[in-house]
Amino acid sequence: MLKVEKYFEAIGFAGDDLQKILNAFKLEKFKKNDFVVEEGKTSRYMGFVETGMFQYYVIQDGEERTYYVSIENTFFASVLSFISETPSLENVKALVDGSISMISKTNLKMLLNEIPAFKDFYISLLEVTLCGIDASRYDLIVLTAEQRYEKMLKNEPHLLQQIPLQHLASMLAVTPRHLSRIRSKIR
């Protein structure tokens, strides 16, 4: 059973509505380093991560600058591109083998029109996402790199176990060299 199904069941969808929702999603598999979204191309899908981890990044001066990682049981989207239907500024690729239940913008709109409760779900998804990004932006302005690292250590320990430190470093807006310093200081 797909995780996306469990998710929609858990928030109260059932019967025909649930079936219609699940039909709108299509499972897609990715090998490590496969691209989900490529810079410059408009991303017409969002999705629900079934397995694996997906790294959002841009290439700058030849280096990857990661600024987000999607993990299992969360929604995935290249927000700006998907919502505003403009070419993506970022790449998204699989950090390990994984799979995403993908839904096209067309299907999303269809569900929004046909299932009233789906609109409420979408509103709350947007609200939760908004809070998350807002909090993260707040941290970037208000906290030091060391405080951000400690917060990640406390709130998202799974990231530290699974994601290469070099990627976490750019999520914290520091270099790998500096993250190493922060870690040795805390130890």
Place this chain on the structure above:
Amino acid sequence: MLKVEKYFEAIGFAGDDLQKILNAFKLEKFKKNDFVVEEGKTSRYMGFVETGMFQYYVIQDGEERTYYVSIENTFFASVLSFISETPSLENVKALVDGSISMISKTNLKMLLNEIPAFKDFYISLLEVTLCGIDASRYDLIVLTAEQRYEKMLKNEPHLLQQIPLQHLASMLAVTPRHLSRIRSKIR
């Protein structure tokens, strides 16, 4: 005529619906330095800025760290507090005399339930806000302070004319001292 009325007219509301929407808002006036939201108190209102500018900030080590400024003709909200109904982490205060058309969360819910098109408006407000915050977060991670300043110079010149540099500095996540350096370098 209030700007909030023009706004809702412009996006296609009219007649009874428009009237119901406008009745849900209540104009509130603020003197310079008045608080709209206080840290620690749950913010149960969002609003539409009619006049003035409103600064979002936290106090840290005795200093104000600004991370956003709302201006005329845009929506205002202490996002996290309003959406999740938790005590606000931030203060919002009037930078100059101004006014906001305020709507309570209760009234917002009422409009969402009673006017189908209002739900679509709210979805698109959330989407636009999400894109804005996402882009801003992207900039904080990917751009240097100097690049962020130049972008502000280009995209939001009104801020530079109206908002004290000390506040812009913290929005750019640098000290006033450093912003001064950036400015003198560009000159």
Place this chain on the structure above:
DNA sequence: TTCATTTTTAGACATTTGTCTAGTAGATTG
């Protein structure tokens, strides 16, 4: 206008963070 207050700039120095480089340890592959 004059005085007081706030805002902005900038010098001098300290601290933080980045760059470049190299080395080690662990994983992966043939």
Place this chain on the structure above:
DNA sequence: CAATCTACTAGACAAATGTCTAAAAATGAA
């Protein structure tokens, strides 16, 4: 197993940014 690759750490130095302070410039009030 050896060979290679990748991730992580860290030294040495450079650049960016912060702290503290003072003075000039702009703003507001009497």
